[in-house]
Amino acid sequence: MPISTTWRHVAAFIYDLFPIIGLWLITSVVVVLLRGGDEVPPGTLWFQLLLTAETVFYFVFSWKKGGQTLGMRAWKIGIENFQDMSWWQSLSRFLVGLVSTFLLGAGLWYKKLNKRQLSWMDFASGHRAVNVNSSTKKDS
DSSP, X not given: OOOOHHHHHHHXXXXXXXXXXXXXXXXXXXXHHHTTTOOOOTTOHHHHHHHHHHXXXXXXXXXXXXXXXXXXXXXXXXXXXGGGOXXXXXXXXXXXXXXXXXXXXXXXXXXXXXXXXXOHHHHXXXXXXXXXXXXXXXXX
């Protein structure tokens, strides 16, 4: 039985947590080494901003340059016409996705309610996420 598109997106998001955690760990090691072995105190604003910037960059860069994150690639999901997506559209996709995540994926579940099957992130960026296997390429 095939997995629904919504659950594939959830699985891709969970998969994407692993490279993000890996980036955070590498950054943490580098920062501790640069500080001569001193840890960064919990709640340090500059460090939290650094980790947040890494996370934003991971998603925005992946969508803009390849149309997929690692999780999306594993679950065969891609952004349609990602070559035409601007940096601002990619960033807006991330920000709306962040809001959707805080609302337990409401933006993704919304995809099941509208006729065009667009998520909030698709609306925000103007580019829809599609199943890579089902997308058809037009011959020139």
